[in-house]
Amino acid sequence: MGASKVDIYSNEINQIAAVAKVFSHPARVAILQYISKQEACICNDIVEEIGLAQATISQHLKVINDAGLLKGTFEGKSLCYCLNVERFQELQELFNSFFNKTKLNCC
Amino acid sequence: MGASKVDIYSNEINQIAAVAKVFSHPARVAILQYISKQEACICNDIVEEIGLAQATISQHLKVINDAGLLKGTFEGKSLCYCLNVERFQELQELFNSFFNKTKLNCC
DNA sequence: TTGTATTATTGCAATATTACGATATTAAAT
DNA sequence: ATTTAATATCGTAATATTGCAATAATACAA
Numbered sequence: 712m713g714a715s716k717v718d719i720y721s722n723e724i725n726q727i728a729a730v731a732k733v734f735s736h737p738a739r740v741a742i743l744q745y746i747s748k749q750e751a752c753i754c755n756d757i758v759e760e761i762g763l764a765q766a767t768i769s770q771h772l773k774v775i776n777d778a779g780l781l782k783g784t785f786e787g788k789s790l791c792y793c794l795n796v797e798r799f800q801e802l803q804e805l806f807n808s809f810f811n812k813t814k815l816n817c818c
Numbered sequence: 819m820g821a822s823k824v825d826i827y828s829n830e831i832n833q834i835a836a837v838a839k840v841f842s843h844p845a846r847v848a849i850l851q852y853i854s855k856q857e858a859c860i861c862n863d864i865v866e867e868i869g870l871a872q873a874t875i876s877q878h879l880k881v882i883n884d885a886g887l888l889k890g891t892f893e894g895k896s897l898c899y900c901l902n903v904e905r906f907q908e909l910q911e912l913f914n915s916f917f918n919k920t921k922l923n924c925c
Numbered sequence: 926t927t928g929t930a931t932t933a934t935t936g937c938a939a940t941a942t943t944a945c946g947a948t949a950t951t952a953a954a955t
Numbered sequence: 956a957t958t959t960a961a962t963a964t965c966g967t968a969a970t971a972t973t974g975c976a977a978t979a980a981t982a983c984a985a
Contacts, residue, residue, distance in 0.1 A: 714943070714944085714969070714970050714971080715843065715844065715845075715942090715943065715944090715970090715971090716845075716869075716870070716943090716944085717844060719868070719869050719870075720844040720845070720847075720848055721848075724844045724847045724848050724851065725844050727841060727844075727847045728841065728842055728843055728844040728846075728847050731838045731839070731840075731841035731842040731847075732838075732842040733838075734834060734835065734838035734842075735835055735838040735839040735841075735842040736822065736835055736972085736973080737822065737824060737827040737831045737832050737834075737835040738822075738823075738827070738973090739835075740827075740831045740834045740835050740838075740916075741827055741828075741831050743920060744831065744916075744919075744920055747920045747921070747922070755931070755932075761826070762823075762826050763823070763826075763973095763974070763975090764974065764975050764976080765931090765932075765933095765975095766932095766933080766934080766935095766974075766975060766976075766977090767973070767974050767975070768932095769932060769933055769934085770933090770934095770972095770973080770974080771973090772932090772933095773933085794920070796921055799917065799920070799921060800917075800921065802917075803913075803914065803917040806910075806913055806917075807910065807914070809847075809851075810906065810907075810909075810910040810913075812851075813850060813851055813854045813901070813906070814854070814903055814906060814907065815854070821939070821940050821941080821973070821974085822940090822941090822972090822973065822974090823973090823974085843942085843943080845943090862961070862962075870943095870944075870945090871944065871945050871946080872945095872961090872962075872963090873944075873945060873946075873947090873962095873963080873964080873965095874943070874944050874945065875962095876962060876963055876964080877942095877943080877944080877963090877964095878943090879962090879963095880963085
Protein backbone atom coordinates (compact mmCIF):
# COMPACT_ATOMS: atom_id res chain seq x y z
CA MET A 712 0.00 0.00 0.00
CA GLY A 713 1.05 3.54 -0.50
CA ALA A 714 2.05 3.26 -4.12
CA SER A 715 -0.13 4.69 -6.84
CA LYS A 716 -1.94 1.95 -8.76
CA VAL A 717 -1.00 3.20 -12.18
CA ASP A 718 -2.07 -0.02 -13.91
CA ILE A 719 -5.77 0.34 -13.23
CA TYR A 720 -6.17 3.53 -15.25
CA SER A 721 -6.25 4.19 -18.96
CA ASN A 722 -3.20 5.55 -20.74
CA GLU A 723 -4.92 8.85 -21.32
CA ILE A 724 -5.61 9.30 -17.64
CA ASN A 725 -2.09 8.36 -16.60
CA GLN A 726 -0.71 10.75 -19.17
CA ILE A 727 -2.74 13.68 -17.86
CA ALA A 728 -1.65 12.90 -14.31
CA ALA A 729 2.01 12.61 -15.31
CA VAL A 730 1.95 15.94 -17.07
CA ALA A 731 0.18 17.62 -14.18
CA LYS A 732 2.80 16.29 -11.81
CA VAL A 733 5.46 18.33 -13.59
CA PHE A 734 3.56 21.50 -12.80
CA SER A 735 2.55 20.43 -9.31
CA HIS A 736 5.60 21.84 -7.56
CA PRO A 737 6.07 25.59 -7.32
CA ALA A 738 9.82 25.33 -7.91
CA ARG A 739 9.20 23.73 -11.28
CA VAL A 740 6.59 26.29 -12.24
CA ALA A 741 9.02 29.02 -11.23
CA ILE A 742 11.84 27.44 -13.22
CA LEU A 743 9.70 27.18 -16.34
CA GLN A 744 8.59 30.75 -15.97
CA TYR A 745 12.12 31.97 -15.38
CA ILE A 746 13.61 30.06 -18.27
CA SER A 747 11.05 31.45 -20.66
CA LYS A 748 11.58 35.00 -19.44
CA GLN A 749 15.30 35.03 -20.17
CA GLU A 750 16.32 36.98 -23.28
CA ALA A 751 18.32 34.30 -25.00
CA CYS A 752 17.53 31.58 -22.49
CA ILE A 753 20.73 32.23 -20.61
CA CYS A 754 21.33 29.79 -17.88
CA ASN A 755 21.98 29.01 -14.36
CA ASP A 756 21.34 31.91 -12.26
CA ILE A 757 18.26 29.73 -11.77
CA VAL A 758 19.81 28.63 -8.53
CA GLU A 759 20.33 32.20 -7.31
CA GLU A 760 17.04 33.38 -8.75
CA ILE A 761 14.96 30.76 -7.00
CA GLY A 762 16.87 30.27 -3.79
CA LEU A 763 17.13 26.51 -3.52
CA ALA A 764 20.32 24.47 -3.44
CA GLN A 765 21.94 23.64 -6.74
CA ALA A 766 21.31 19.95 -6.24
CA THR A 767 17.64 20.58 -5.71
CA ILE A 768 17.29 22.73 -8.82
CA SER A 769 19.13 20.11 -10.83
CA GLN A 770 16.68 17.52 -9.58
CA HIS A 771 13.68 19.60 -10.61
CA LEU A 772 15.28 20.28 -13.98
CA LYS A 773 15.52 16.54 -14.47
CA VAL A 774 11.80 16.16 -13.92
CA ILE A 775 11.10 18.97 -16.35
CA ASN A 776 13.51 17.48 -18.84
CA ASP A 777 11.98 14.00 -18.54
CA ALA A 778 8.72 15.55 -19.65
CA GLY A 779 10.47 16.71 -22.79
CA LEU A 780 10.20 20.37 -21.88
CA LEU A 781 13.88 21.29 -22.14
CA LYS A 782 15.90 21.98 -25.21
CA GLY A 783 19.53 22.18 -24.10
CA THR A 784 21.92 24.06 -26.33
CA PHE A 785 25.43 25.40 -25.95
CA GLU A 786 26.21 29.02 -26.33
CA GLY A 787 29.82 29.85 -25.61
CA LYS A 788 30.86 28.52 -22.27
CA SER A 789 27.88 27.34 -20.35
CA LEU A 790 24.96 25.02 -20.83
CA CYS A 791 21.84 26.81 -21.88
CA TYR A 792 18.51 25.58 -20.67
CA CYS A 793 15.80 26.46 -23.06
CA LEU A 794 12.10 25.79 -23.04
CA ASN A 795 10.93 23.37 -25.71
CA VAL A 796 7.99 25.47 -26.82
CA GLU A 797 6.62 22.87 -29.21
CA ARG A 798 6.37 20.30 -26.43
CA PHE A 799 5.04 22.90 -24.05
CA GLN A 800 2.28 23.68 -26.53
CA GLU A 801 1.60 19.97 -26.85
CA LEU A 802 1.04 19.63 -23.12
CA GLN A 803 -1.23 22.66 -23.11
CA GLU A 804 -3.33 21.05 -25.81
CA LEU A 805 -3.44 17.76 -23.92
CA PHE A 806 -4.78 19.60 -20.89
CA ASN A 807 -7.29 21.57 -22.87
CA SER A 808 -8.58 18.51 -24.62
CA PHE A 809 -9.12 16.87 -21.22
CA PHE A 810 -10.82 19.93 -19.81
CA ASN A 811 -13.03 20.39 -22.85
CA LYS A 812 -14.04 16.76 -23.05
CA THR A 813 -14.84 16.71 -19.35
CA LYS A 814 -16.91 19.86 -19.50
CA LEU A 815 -19.09 18.55 -22.29
CA ASN A 816 -21.54 16.25 -20.59
CA CYS A 817 -22.16 17.57 -17.16
CA CYS A 818 -25.31 18.45 -15.33
CA MET B 819 14.08 19.44 4.96
CA GLY B 820 11.79 17.60 2.66
CA ALA B 821 8.93 20.06 2.87
CA SER B 822 8.13 22.29 -0.04
CA LYS B 823 9.26 25.87 0.55
CA VAL B 824 5.96 27.44 -0.41
CA ASP B 825 6.88 30.83 1.05
CA ILE B 826 9.63 31.64 -1.43
CA TYR B 827 7.33 31.68 -4.45
CA SER B 828 4.78 34.18 -5.67
CA ASN B 829 1.09 33.59 -5.08
CA GLU B 830 0.53 33.01 -8.76
CA ILE B 831 3.13 30.29 -8.88
CA ASN B 832 1.84 28.56 -5.78
CA GLN B 833 -1.66 28.69 -7.17
CA ILE B 834 -0.67 27.02 -10.41
CA ALA B 835 1.18 24.30 -8.52
CA ALA B 836 -1.76 23.73 -6.17
CA VAL B 837 -4.17 23.37 -9.06
CA ALA B 838 -1.84 21.03 -10.92
CA LYS B 839 -1.56 18.88 -7.83
CA VAL B 840 -5.27 18.09 -8.01
CA PHE B 841 -4.79 16.61 -11.45
CA SER B 842 -1.49 14.94 -10.67
CA HIS B 843 -2.97 11.67 -9.47
CA PRO B 844 -4.65 9.35 -11.97
CA ALA B 845 -7.40 8.43 -9.49
CA ARG B 846 -8.47 12.06 -9.30
CA VAL B 847 -8.39 12.50 -13.06
CA ALA B 848 -10.47 9.34 -13.38
CA ILE B 849 -12.95 10.52 -10.76
CA LEU B 850 -13.40 13.88 -12.47
CA GLN B 851 -13.88 12.20 -15.81
CA TYR B 852 -16.34 9.71 -14.38
CA ILE B 853 -18.37 12.29 -12.51
CA SER B 854 -18.75 14.39 -15.60
CA LYS B 855 -19.80 11.42 -17.70
CA GLN B 856 -22.73 10.46 -15.50
CA GLU B 857 -26.15 11.38 -16.85
CA ALA B 858 -27.49 13.28 -13.90
CA CYS B 859 -24.28 13.12 -11.89
CA ILE B 860 -25.47 10.06 -10.05
CA CYS B 861 -23.13 9.03 -7.32
CA ASN B 862 -21.01 6.49 -5.73
CA ASP B 863 -20.44 3.67 -7.93
CA ILE B 864 -17.21 5.66 -8.17
CA VAL B 865 -15.75 3.17 -5.76
CA GLU B 866 -16.78 0.19 -7.88
CA GLU B 867 -15.99 1.97 -11.12
CA ILE B 868 -12.44 2.86 -10.18
CA GLY B 869 -11.48 -0.07 -8.00
CA LEU B 870 -9.97 1.58 -4.97
CA ALA B 871 -11.19 1.29 -1.39
CA GLN B 872 -14.02 3.55 -0.33
CA ALA B 873 -11.81 5.36 2.13
CA THR B 874 -9.29 6.08 -0.57
CA ILE B 875 -11.87 7.45 -2.97
CA SER B 876 -13.28 9.59 -0.19
CA GLN B 877 -9.81 10.97 0.43
CA HIS B 878 -9.33 11.86 -3.23
CA LEU B 879 -12.78 13.42 -3.32
CA LYS B 880 -11.73 15.63 -0.44
CA VAL B 881 -8.76 16.91 -2.42
CA ILE B 882 -11.00 17.56 -5.42
CA ASN B 883 -13.55 19.24 -3.21
CA ASP B 884 -10.95 21.43 -1.50
CA ALA B 885 -10.10 22.78 -4.93
CA GLY B 886 -13.74 23.85 -5.25
CA LEU B 887 -14.45 21.38 -8.01
CA LEU B 888 -17.42 19.61 -6.41
CA LYS B 889 -20.99 20.78 -6.19
CA GLY B 890 -22.74 18.38 -3.83
CA THR B 891 -26.49 18.11 -4.06
CA PHE B 892 -29.10 15.68 -2.80
CA GLU B 893 -31.33 13.82 -5.12
CA GLY B 894 -33.61 11.40 -3.36
CA LYS B 895 -31.65 9.07 -1.14
CA SER B 896 -28.00 9.50 -1.75
CA LEU B 897 -25.43 12.24 -1.92
CA CYS B 898 -24.78 13.41 -5.43
CA TYR B 899 -21.31 14.46 -6.43
CA CYS B 900 -21.39 16.89 -9.23
CA LEU B 901 -18.65 18.70 -11.10
CA ASN B 902 -18.57 22.44 -10.49
CA VAL B 903 -18.18 23.37 -14.11
CA GLU B 904 -17.72 27.07 -13.45
CA ARG B 905 -14.77 26.40 -11.19
CA PHE B 906 -13.45 23.79 -13.58
CA GLN B 907 -13.50 26.38 -16.33
CA GLU B 908 -11.73 28.80 -14.02
CA LEU B 909 -8.89 26.38 -13.45
CA GLN B 910 -8.62 25.74 -17.16
CA GLU B 911 -8.26 29.46 -17.76
CA LEU B 912 -5.66 29.75 -15.02
CA PHE B 913 -3.62 27.06 -16.72
CA ASN B 914 -4.01 28.56 -20.13
CA SER B 915 -3.02 31.97 -18.94
CA PHE B 916 0.14 30.48 -17.45
CA PHE B 917 0.91 28.53 -20.59
CA ASN B 918 0.28 31.49 -22.85
CA LYS B 919 2.29 33.92 -20.79
CA THR B 920 5.16 31.47 -20.61
CA LYS B 921 5.17 30.81 -24.32
CA LEU B 922 5.39 34.49 -25.20
CA ASN B 923 9.01 35.37 -24.71
CA CYS B 924 11.06 32.35 -25.48
CA CYS B 925 13.97 31.84 -27.80
C1' DT C 926 47.89 18.58 -17.60
C1' DT C 927 46.00 21.49 -14.02
C1' DG C 928 42.80 24.47 -12.44
C1' DT C 929 38.17 26.37 -12.49
C1' DA C 930 33.34 26.89 -13.22
C1' DT C 931 29.06 24.50 -14.15
C1' DT C 932 25.97 20.83 -13.80
C1' DA C 933 24.76 15.87 -12.29
C1' DT C 934 24.59 12.23 -9.06
C1' DT C 935 24.61 10.03 -4.56
C1' DG C 936 23.21 9.35 0.10
C1' DC C 937 20.43 10.68 3.60
C1' DA C 938 16.87 12.98 6.63
C1' DA C 939 12.36 15.18 6.83
C1' DT C 940 7.96 15.39 5.13
C1' DA C 941 3.98 14.20 2.12
C1' DT C 942 1.08 11.08 -0.33
C1' DT C 943 -1.31 6.90 -1.19
C1' DA C 944 -3.95 3.13 0.27
C1' DC C 945 -6.47 0.33 3.36
C1' DG C 946 -9.15 -1.57 7.36
C1' DA C 947 -11.71 -0.22 11.13
C1' DT C 948 -14.60 2.79 13.00
C1' DA C 949 -17.52 6.96 13.17
C1' DT C 950 -21.10 9.77 11.27
C1' DT C 951 -25.15 10.90 8.69
C1' DA C 952 -29.70 10.44 6.59
C1' DA C 953 -33.41 7.99 5.11
C1' DA C 954 -36.55 3.92 5.82
C1' DT C 955 -38.89 0.78 8.73
C1' DA D 956 -35.93 4.15 18.29
C1' DT D 957 -33.60 0.76 15.05
C1' DT D 958 -31.90 -0.63 11.16
C1' DT D 959 -29.64 0.17 6.88
C1' DA D 960 -27.15 2.57 3.32
C1' DA D 961 -23.71 5.81 2.08
C1' DT D 962 -19.95 8.67 3.18
C1' DA D 963 -16.26 10.54 6.26
C1' DT D 964 -12.60 10.16 9.49
C1' DC D 965 -8.81 7.85 12.07
C1' DG D 966 -4.78 5.17 12.55
C1' DT D 967 -1.20 3.03 10.31
C1' DA D 968 2.02 0.99 6.84
C1' DA D 969 4.23 1.55 2.41
C1' DT D 970 6.01 4.50 -0.85
C1' DA D 971 7.23 8.99 -2.98
C1' DT D 972 8.89 13.63 -2.90
C1' DT D 973 11.63 17.41 -1.38
C1' DG D 974 15.86 19.38 -0.02
C1' DC D 975 20.60 19.53 1.14
C1' DA D 976 25.68 18.54 1.62
C1' DA D 977 29.15 16.05 -0.36
C1' DT D 978 30.98 14.26 -4.16
C1' DA D 979 31.37 13.13 -9.10
C1' DA D 980 31.52 14.38 -13.83
C1' DT D 981 32.07 17.61 -17.64
C1' DA D 982 33.92 21.31 -20.36
C1' DC D 983 36.52 25.10 -21.10
C1' DA D 984 40.83 28.04 -20.02
C1' DA D 985 45.43 28.59 -18.85
